[in-house]
Amino acid sequence: MSVTAEAPKRKASDYISDVKPVWCPGCGDYHVLLSLSRALAQMELEPENIAVVSGIGCSSRIPAYTNCYGFHGVHGRALPLAAGLKVARPELTVLVMSGDGDGFSIGGNHFLHACRRNVDLTYVVMDNRVYGLTKGQPSPTTEPDWDSALSPGGTGLRPFHPLVIALASGANFVARCFSGDVNGTARVLIEAIRHPGFSFVEILSPCVTFRPDEKQWKTLVHPAPVDPTDDPARAARRIMTDDGFNTGILYRGNRSPYRAPAASEPQDPGVLERKFVI
Amino acid sequence: MSAARPPSESLSVALLGSGGAGVLTAGALVTEIAARSGWYGFITRSVGPQIRGGEAAALVRLATRPVGCMDGAFDLLLAIDWNNADRFAAEIPLTPESIVVGDPKSGTPPDYVTQSGARFVEIPLAEIAKGLDGGRANMLAVGIVLGLAGIPGDRGAEAIRKQLSGKGEDIVTAGVATLEAGIAQTEAIADTPQLAAPPASSGERWLITGNEATGLGAVRGGIRFAAAYPITPATEVLEWLAPALTTVGGTLVQAEDELASINMAIGASFGGKPALTATSGPGLALMIEALGLATAAEVPIVVVDVMRGGPSTGIPTKSEQSDLNIAIYGCHGDAPHVVVAPLSVADCVFTTQWAVHLAEMLQGPVLVLSDQFLGQTKAIIDRPADLSFMTRRSVAAEIDAAKPYHRYATGEGGISAMALPGTPDGQYTADGLTHTPRGTPSSRGEDHVAQLDKRRDKIESHDYGAHWAEIDGDGDTVILCWGSLSSACLEAAAKLRAEGVAVRTIALRLLAPLNTARLGEALAGARRVLIVEQTHSGQFRRHLQGHVAFPGEVDVLARPGPLPITPGEIADYVQKWRS
């Protein structure tokens, strides 16, 4: 490391608002907020040029906790809202923050199409394998035998594999992080934001209230033993055969991001009337 | 060609045939030629559920003045063939005055045709067409209709060239020859319903569908982002906008569903781009949650609903006004928002432009209730005037860093300046959660009430000017209607006036918030109010009666789609009620 000639323009705290989170003490999402603020500070982005878009759920509360522009929308629809914003204002950095219920269940269809569309967004899903805000129901990533009031004895359903689905649907960047690794997650977020197109980052973020067993995740996670690949088939094989706790950048693709058709020179709306004239 | 009858101010023509026979093209050509010759009118179509093949009818009404509704009966029916033609029995009413042209070798006409008492003229269309170089029966049909109606064929070549451009000049030459042969076929037919001479040219006229007009109004109003999910009968709004937005420097994105399309529009507008989406009933149902979000988070968006028969999938290709309830009352919670309706094809331009202005001005969703009839009817109209609304979205362009920015500040009529992303010190979180003036989530009663009041006040205290309704005529009998049915009601009123009955017509463009003060003034002195609407349950009547105390007797003429409510029916209803 060398001493930088100039002092950094930004501190992590510049990206944190004065609204205090209502998450449970112990929640992994605090770490994610910290990671995000460090990533943004490290990139020296102006807070007003960042938009954080979310849906509904514990994790989706995050926009108000940042000092960026935020949109806390409806359940499951953060991705299309963010896509509309990014297409309309391509110069902004647009981050979408979601959870496993919001992103993979009610918002599942948008996830597929956001990967396909490849708009230059960074999609962060804080995966705690449970609906926290509604008091502990199984989500698409919950283990089949996890007992709950809504699905006594477990759902019996095979968990959804977000990383493989992202890859198959065309996401241009796929990574898995663990919330407890604050700086590691921040470094991946920087890569994800910088990477053109749709970047998907799953952050394993324990729910200490409804999934106290997830406190053990810190002993289970381990960095991916190999470098990221740009071959989706190799990435898929790795992701499907790993233990679910392999962290790091797993795929870095090179598809061109979504570009809306654009006129070389915008014309006056009057020209549109010509073809109606009798 | 001879004309024993007095020339008519309006003429209705139906062209029938199996899919592939070209009747829709023939109808379009008749309309185009009449337009180029100075007449007004429109074409609409009725088709079976098949994507290809099946049966089709082009329904054309031509007139000496702009017209916006079907007449009570058809003056001419021309069938290239009669396959499955009985499905149109209710849609193509005939009288003993009507003339029916059919090919004796293309099947027998259905009972409703023969039993109508209409005069039947046999012309061997297929045989004549076969005898002409490149002749086609549908081109022959165009000529026959022109000949019977007394429309000259001299604008035929340019119309054919426009309609069939790209198919080569040979096709045009053959088409013109066939069209002329068709006109020649009518020379021997006596006593045909001739159209009166067109008015002297009065400036630029357009041939445009309501869906195109809606798109144009949106662009004129400043829409520069649209999100699209296809649905009948709204798709053409979006298809028109796709290249149009690119031309003017905007963007259209195709979404994965209606949930996505409305949220994309909200996102774009949050970023400062005036945004729109268009859909029909089933899509609107999916958009309702986000409509509430746009209301609560105060994001301007325009949602066009081109209504069709409902509920559920209903009748996708037919008109109805039955989305009124969901449009006004569909949101959960108290979510006041503006709902407007165009009164004619031409008015789709103005009303949509106005909707954009209102959305931007009032920072919330505005719904435009068009319908299948307006949307898919191609009408000959006078060029809609250029209008510009001077007031724009209130944007907080420069923010004092020393003071916290209050995105949802109350006071000043409820409109608070909106900071757009990129503006330093304006950062806030737009939220569907009840929030404080700063945008911070809150569940306190005082915050809830303050924001509910703010959102109500801004739309209720706005001065909607004279645009809230079109009021025509005077008299103590009032016909009260909205949207697409306005043309039929105005025509009924004219008919009644000719019969000596003084009638006032009030056609509402602004459905929510209901302008009760002005409506009260407009209703002053009324002894009878007839509410006319195309619903099964009388949605409009209930909406009105929830807000307005009517001065006299009230009756309602409510009928669901798919059949249009015609001026004659309305006039008869009024006459019966009076006697």
Added chain:
Amino acid sequence: MTEETKAAKNPVEDMATMLAYAHRIEVEAAERYAILADQMEIANNTELAALFRKMEKVEGKHADHIIEKAGPEGIPQFGPLDYRWEEGEGPETLDLTDIHYKMTAWHALQLALAAEKRAYTFFARLAKEAYDKDVQALAREFAEEEEEHIEFVMKEIKKYSAPEAGWDEDLDPPNHPD
């Protein structure tokens, strides 16, 4: 060993960087205690909120102390991710998932003690392994200071006894706000 882990093993090669690391350790600790204090305020655990707020101030003073030590030359400034820590973050930070809204001062001080010990280990290792003798000497000074902090926390812990089993029992079910 990759370049990065090598750097993490011994990221400090000069006095200025040593000061920057020492400062960053205290800043991150203060930042973490501030988050914890906020959490406890929101959770209405006022005793812990006050304790964490106090810890935030203490760590802030430590950070100021390092600035004083650096003198007029000051401390070089790095971005938050320019530091290379063996454990991912600065050694004096607390793992937020170890936190419970009903935790007591005893629990909190145990966590603080562990954090101080990690900081001590960090400096003690540099005191032995740094290439530069001056850096070694400075690291030794910092290690001694951390030893003082450890003693302080241990003394504090003695004021409390370990809570009985069931300390985390909640008589109410969790809320569901949205």
